[in-house]
Amino acid sequence: MGHDTAEWVFVAIVIAVLCYVGVDSWMIQKEVEDVPADAEIIKVTGQQWYWSFEHPNGTKEVNTLHLKVNHAYKFEIYSRDVMHSFNIPDWVVFEDAVPGHTNHAWFAPNEVGTYPIQCREYCGLLHYNMRGSLVVEPNT
Amino acid sequence: MVLELQKPRPVWQIMFSTHHTDVGYLYLVFGITFLFMGGVLAMIIRTHLFFPGQNVLVSDSATFNRIFTVHGLTMLFLFALPVANGIGNILVPIMVRYKDMAYPKLNAIAFWMNPVGAALLWLGFADTTWVSYAPYSIIRAPGPAADMFIFGMKILGISSILSSINFVVTVLKCKHPDLPLRRVPLFAWSMLTVSLMTIVAMPTYAAALIMMLTDRLGLSGFFNPFAGGDPIAYLHLFWFTFHPEVYIFLLPAIGMMYEIIPRFSRKPLYSQASGVFAFVMLGIIGFASWGHHMYSTGMDFTTKVVFMIGTLAAVPASGMHVFNFLATMWGGRIRFAAPMKFAVGGIALFFSAGAGGVLNSAMPLDFISHGTYWVVGHMHLFLIGTIGFGFVAMIYYMFPYVTGRMYNEKWASAHFVLMFWGTVQTFFTQHLLGLEGMPRRVYDYPTDFTSWTQLNQISTVGAWLIGASFVIFLASLIYYSAKGKPANMDDPWGIGGKYYYPVSAKNPHGGHSGY
Ligand code: HEM
Ligand SMILES: [Cu+2]
Ligand SMILES: [Cu+2]
Numbered sequence: 001m002g003h004d005t006a007e008w009v010f011v012a013i014v015i016a017v018l019c020y021v022g023v024d025s026w027m028i029q030k031e032v033e034d035v036p037a038d039a040e041i042i043k044v045t046g047q048q049w050y051w052s053f054e055h056p057n058g059t060k061e062v063n064t065l066h067l068k069v070n071h072a073y074k075f076e077i078y079s080r081d082v083m084h085s086f087n088i089p090d091w092v093v094f095e096d097a098v099p100g101h102t103n104h105a106w107f108a109p110n111e112v113g114t115y116p117i118q119c120r121e122y123c124g125l126l127h128y129n130m131r132g133s134l135v136v137e138p139n140t
Numbered sequence: 141m142v143l144e145l146q147k148p149r150p151v152w153q154i155m156f157s158t159h160h161t162d163v164g165y166l167y168l169v170f171g172i173t174f175l176f177m178g179g180v181l182a183m184i185i186r187t188h189l190f191f192p193g194q195n196v197l198v199s200d201s202a203t204f205n206r207i208f209t210v211h212g213l214t215m216l217f218l219f220a221l222p223v224a225n226g227i228g229n230i231l232v233p234i235m236v237r238y239k240d241m242a243y244p245k246l247n248a249i250a251f252w253m254n255p256v257g258a259a260l261l262w263l264g265f266a267d268t269t270w271v272s273y274a275p276y277s278i279i280r281a282p283g284p285a286a287d288m289f290i291f292g293m294k295i296l297g298i299s300s301i302l303s304s305i306n307f308v309v310t311v312l313k314c315k316h317p318d319l320p321l322r323r324v325p326l327f328a329w330s331m332l333t334v335s336l337m338t339i340v341a342m343p344t345y346a347a348a349l350i351m352m353l354t355d356r357l358g359l360s361g362f363f364n365p366f367a368g369g370d371p372i373a374y375l376h377l378f379w380f381t382f383h384p385e386v387y388i389f390l391l392p393a394i395g396m397m398y399e400i401i402p403r404f405s406r407k408p409l410y411s412q413a414s415g416v417f418a419f420v421m422l423g424i425i426g427f428a429s430w431g432h433h434m435y436s437t438g439m440d441f442t443t444k445v446v447f448m449i450g451t452l453a454a455v456p457a458s459g460m461h462v463f464n465f466l467a468t469m470w471g472g473r474i475r476f477a478a479p480m481k482f483a484v485g486g487i488a489l490f491f492s493a494g495a496g497g498v499l500n501s502a503m504p505l506d507f508i509s510h511g512t513y514w515v516v517g518h519m520h521l522f523l524i525g526t527i528g529f530g531f532v533a534m535i536y537y538m539f540p541y542v543t544g545r546m547y548n549e550k551w552a553s554a555h556f557v558l559m560f561w562g563t564v565q566t567f568f569t570q571h572l573l574g575l576e577g578m579p580r581r582v583y584d585y586p587t588d589f590t591s592w593t594q595l596n597q598i599s600t601v602g603a604w605l606i607g608a609s610f611v612i613f614l615a616s617l618i619y620y621s622a623k624g625k626p627a628n629m630d631d632p633w634g635i636g637g638k639y640y641y642p643v644s645a646k647n648p649h650g651g652h653s654g655y
Contacts, residue, residue, distance in 0.1 A: 007414060007463055014459040018452045018498070025502040026445060032504055033441055048280075082276040083371060085436065085511055089577030094507045096437045098372060099275060100365030103438040116586075120511035120579045122269050124280055125201055128582035 035106045039072035046077070046084035046097035049126035051117060063132035065117065068139050072108040085121035088134055096121055109136045158244035160229045163251050165542075167226030168535075170254060171219050172617075177262075178214035179610060181207050186566075186603035189596050192587050201583035205267040206285070208581060212270035213289075215523065216389065217296050218258050223531050224392035225251075225303055227538070228331040232307060235328040237316035242309035246302055253299035257292045264288025269581060271382075274363030274374040278355045290353050297346050304335035304342075326415045330395025333419040334388040337426065341388070345381035348374060372437055379430035387426045390522060391419060393530025394461050394490075397483045400533055401465050404480035405472030406635055410464050418464075422457040429454055435506045444503050451501035458494050462487060477633045478552035482533030485560045489525025493518060496571065514574025517567040524606070525563050532559070532613070539617075540632040545624030551616045558609035565602030569595050 042065070043054040053061045067073055077086050079097035086105070087094045095105040119130035154162045185208055188197045198204045229247065233240055241247045266289035268277045277286060311332045315324065324332075352374070354360040361367025363374040402409045409415070431439065431447030439447075465487050474480065496518045499505050509515060532555075539547050573595045578585060585592050628634070 006467065007411070007460070010463045011456055011460065014456050018455055021498055021502050022449060022452050025448060025504055029441065029444065029503040032507075082280055083273055087511070087577075087579070092508060094436055094510070098365075098437060100370060101372070101438050116577075118577075118579055122205075122273070122276070122581040124267075124276060125205070127205075128201060128579075128584050131586070 035074050035104070036072045036108070039074040039106050039108075041074050041076055042067075044075045044077045044086050044097070045080060046086060046119065046123075046130075047080035048082065048124055049119070049130040051086070051119075051130070051132045063117075064135060065132065066135045066137060067109060069112050069136050070108070070110055070139060072106060074104060074106040077103040077105065082123050083121050084119045084123045084130065087118050087120040088115055089118070090115040091134075094120065109134075112136050112138050158240075158248040160233050160241045160244065160247065163241075163244075163247050164226045164229035166251050167222045167229060167254075170251075170258075171222035171226055174214050174218035174222070174258065176610070176614065178211050178219055179607065181211035181214065182603065183607050185211065186600040188583075189585075190600040192585050192593055192596070198583070202267065204583040205269075205581070206265045209267055209269050210261060210265055213261050213293075214258075216270065217293070218254070218261070220389045220523065220527055220531075221296075221300060222254060224331075224334075224389075227396065227531075227534055228307060228327075228392065230538070232310055232328045232331050233314075235325045236311055236314060237319060238310060238314040241306050242314050243306050247306050250299045250302040250306065253295050253302075257294075257296035257299065260288045260292030260295065264292065271378060272352070273378075274352065274355070274369075274371040275365060277352060278364050279366065283356070287353070287356065290349050290356075294346065294349050297342050297349070300338055301342050301346075304338040307331050307335040308339070322413070322416060326398035326409075326412065326419070327392070327395035329416055329419050330391040330398075333423040334391050337384050337388050337423050340427070341381045341384040344377050348377035348381075351377075372434070375434050375437060376430070379433045380427075383430040383433065384426045386519075386522070387422055389527055391422070393486070393527040396530045396534040396537075397461075397465060397486060400479045400483045400537055401468050404475050404477060404483075404633070404635060405469045406475070407468060407472040410467035410470075414460055414464050418457040418460040422454055425450070425454040425457065429501075432501050432506070435503055436510055448501055448503055452498065455494065455498060458490075462491055462494075475633060475635050477536075477635075478547065478549060478556065479533045479537035481553070481556045482529045482536065485556065486526050486529030486533065489521050489529060489560075489563060492568075493521030493525055496521065509574050511579055512574035513570045513578045513580050516580050517570030517574060520567045520570070521563070525567065528563075529559075535617075539621070540627035540629065543621040543624070544627060544629065545620055545622075546627040546632060547616055547620045547624060551612055555609045555612045555616070558605050558612070562602045562605030562607075562609060566599050566606060567602075569599040569602065573599065 041056055045052045050063050053065045075086065075093065075095070077095050077097045079099045081099060083099070084097040085094065086097055088107070091107045091109060093105050093107050095103045097103065113136055115134045115136070117132035117134050119127060123130065154165060157163070184197050185204070188204065190196070198207065229241065264285040264287070266281065266285040268281045268286055268289060272281070272286075272289065311324065311328055312321075315321070351360065351362040355362055355364050355367075355369070361369040363369045363371050365371060398409065398415060428450030429447055431443060432451045435444050435447075476484075500509055500515070500518060536547060536552060539545075573592065576589065576591050576595065578592050585596070587593055
C-alpha cells in the first residue's frame with residue numbers, strides 16, 4: 001500500500017469509530033433526559049456536608065431518602081453554599097448542585113433495597129463524608 | 141555542551157547565565173526537583189488510602205485536601221511545564237540553527253519567576269484543588285493559603301506567556317533562512333504549537349484569577365452567587381484555558397518521541413508532514429472542547445452535544461501521531477535501549493489513555509465517570525504514562541550528550557519495568573474504582589464495599605512501584621553522571637547515523653566541549 005493510503009485508511013477508521021460513539025451517545029443521552037410526565041418531584045439540597053430532601057407532601061428527610069419502587073422521581077437539585085454533586089452511583093443519578101442554579105436528574109428505581117448516596121464534587125473539609133442512603137421501599 | 145561535570149564551572153555562573161543551554165539546565169534541575177517533591181506527596185496520598193478508616197500518615201482531612209491540591213499543582217506547573225521548557229530551551233535554538241533563544245534575558249527572567257511561584261504555592265499549601273472551583277475558592281477556602289495560590293499561579297502564568305513568546309519568535313523569526321518551516325524538526329514544532337496555544341489560552345485564566353481575588357476581597361461578585369455572580373462562569377473561563385493546556389502539557393512529550401523513535405528504529409520518520417499537520421490541527425481544535433468538563437453542571441442538551449463533537453473532533457489528530465510512530469517502527473531495525481523502551485511504553489499508554497478519553501467525552505458515560513477515580517486514572521495515564529514516559533525517555537537520550545558519560549542500561553531497564561508495571565497497575569485500577577463509583581478527592585472511604593478497599597490497595601502498591609522506579613532513576617542520574625563510563629559521543633548507542641544535536645553546541649563560558 002502506498003505511503004498515504006495506509007494513513008488515510010487509518011484516519012477513516014478512527015473517524016468512523018468516533019462517529020459511532022458520537023451518534024450513540026446522542027441517542028442515549030436524548031433518551032436519558034426524557035423525563036416521564038408523572039415523575040414525582042423531590043427537592044434535594046446539598047450543603048456542607050449533608051443532603052436534605054423534601055417530598056411533594058412537605059415531608060423532609062436528612063441524609064436518608066425513602067422512595068417507592070417502580071415509580072419515577074425527578075430531583076430538583078440546589079446548593080446552599082459551595083458546589084456539590086448529587087450522586088446515587090447504583091442508579092447512575094448524577095448532577096451537580098450549584099448555588100444559584102436549579103439542576104435536574106430523574107430515575108425510576110425498579111428494585112427494592114438500600115443504596116449509597118454521595119457527593120462527587122469537592123466541597124471542602126468533610127467532602128469525603130458527605131454520604132447518605134437511598135431506601136427503595138416496596139409499593140404497598 | 142558536555143555538562144560542567146567534567147569541566148566544572150561555579151554554580152553562580154550557570155545561575156546568572158542567559159545562555160539557552162544554561163537556562164535549560166536550570167529548568168531541568170528545577171523540574172526534576174519538583175517531580176520528587178510532588179512524588180513524595182503522591183506517596184503520602186496513596187499510602188494513606190491503603191488503610192481505610194485509619195489515620196495513617198495524615199490524621200485530618202484538612203491536611204489531606206491540601207496535600208492533593210499541592211501535588212496536582214506541583215506536577216503540572218512545577219514539573220511538566222518546566223521540564224518541557226528546559227528541554228525546549230536546550231534543543232529548539234539548535235534545531236532552528238540559531239545561536240540562542242530570541243530574547244535571552246527575557247528567557248532567564250521567565251525561568252526565575254518559577255521559583256517565586258513555586259514558593260508561593262508550597263508555602264501557602266492551599267486546599268482549593270488545582271481547579272479551585274468557585275464559590276468554594278471564594279467563600280470558604282482559608283486564606284492566606286488561597287491568596288498565595290492565586291499570586292503563585294499568576295506569576296507562573298506570566299512566566300509561561302513570556303517563555304512562549306520567546307519560543308514563537310525563536311522558531312518563526314530566528315530560524316536559519318536555509319531551513320524551511322516545514323523541515324523544522326517535530327520537537328521544535330511541538331514547542332511552537334504549544335507556545336502559540338499558551339499565548340491564546342493563558343490570558344483567560346489570568347483574568348479569572350484576578351476576578352477570583354477581587355471576589356475573595358469582597359470587591360466584586362463575578363463568581364459568587366451570594367453577590368449576584370455565577371460560579372459556572374468561572375468553570376468556563378478555567379476550562380477554556382485548561383483544556384487546551386492539557387495538550388500544552390502533552391505535545392512536547394510527543395515531540396520528544398518524534399526525536400527518539402526514528403533514530404532507534406534506524407529508519408527515517410514515516411511522515412514529517414503528517415506530524416506537523418497533527419500538531420497544528422490539535423492546536424486549533426483543542427480550543428473547541430472545554431465544556432466536556434462541565435456536562436453535569438446543568439448544561440442543556442445542545443451545548444453538551446456541541447462540546448462532545450468538539451472533543452471527538454480532536455481525537456484523529458492524536459491518532460495520527462500513534463500511526464506515525466508505528467509506521468516508523470514498522471520494518472525498522474529497532475534497538476530497545478532505554479530511550480526507545482520509554483518512548484514505546486509511552487505510546488502504548490498514550491493509546492489506552494486516549495481510548496479512555498473518548499469514553500469520557502461520550503455524554504452518558506461521563507455521568508458515570510465524572511468526579512470519580514476514573515478521571516484520576518484517565519489523566520494520569522496521560523500525565524505519567526505519556527508525558528512522564530516521554531520526558532524520561534528524553535532524559536536518558538540526552539544523558540550522554542549532557543554529561544559525556546553513559547547511564548547503566550541494566551538499571552534503566554529495571555526503572556522501565558517497574559515504572560511501566562506500576563503505571564498500569566495504579567491507573568488502570570483507578571478506572572475500575574471509578575466504575576465502582578468511588579469519588580475522587582476523598583480523605584477516606586467506607587469499608588462496606590469490599591471492592592473499594594481491594595482496588596485502592598492494588599492501586600497503592602502500583603504507586604509504590606512507580607516510587608521505587610524513580611528512586612532508581614534519581615540514583616542512577618546522580619551516580620552515572622559522575623562515575624559512568626565515558627560515552628562514545630559520536631554514537632552513544634552504536635546505532636549509526638548522524639546526530640545534528642546537541643554535540644555541536646557550544647558552551648557559553650570557556651568554550652567548546654571539544655566534540
Ligand atoms: C484523546 C484525547 C483526550 C480526550 C478525548 C479527553 C477527554 C477528557 C474528558 C471528557 C474529561 C472530563 C472527564 C470528567 O471530568 O468527567 C477529561 C478530563 C481530564 N483530562 Fe482528558 N482527554 C484527552 C486528553 C488529555 C490529555 C492529553 C491530558 C493531559 C495531558 C488530559 C488531562 C485531563 C485531566 C487533567 C482531566 C481532569 C481534570 C480535572 O477535573 O481535574 N486529557 N479528559
Ligand atoms: Cu462534596
Ligand atoms: Cu479536557
